[in-house]
Amino acid sequence: MAKLDHLDLDGLRSRWLKVTGRSAPRAFRSEFLRRALAHEIQVSEFGGLSPAVKRRLRQLAAAARDGRFIGSSSGSRSVGMAHASNSNPPRLARPHLS
Incomplete structure (x- = not known):
């Protein structure tokens, strides 16, 4: 490379x-x-991403597009979209890759 x-x-x-x-x-x-x-x-x-990781990324992208965030399977809870005036918006949970 x-x-x-x-x-x-x-x-x-x-x-x-x-x-x-x-x-x-x-x-x-x-x-x-x-x-x-x-x-x-x-x-x-x-090799590329596993089918499970691709599926999870599609889920996260759809959730972000819809204005909602979803937690990972590691126990994070779902978080609703914060108000635009909120200076600390919620972050996307990191996908569980194992």
Whole structure:
């Protein structure tokens, strides 16, 4: 992955096409594309997230989109959305990854 540091934008886009089989998003600039490409390479070499983690992330994203937060299976309780004027909004619980 250190080789990515020496690629220009065209080189990064070419490498993205080779790794993913699709064109790099045009909106991705060099630094972001370099990081996204490093992630794609790691996923292809070591595997991605487990189905359980993907499912949990989708649940958390849906809860955040709906303005509610849900706790993890480690015993956290559900927390409702705080008022916009609250200077200490509730935080998302960290997903239980085991």
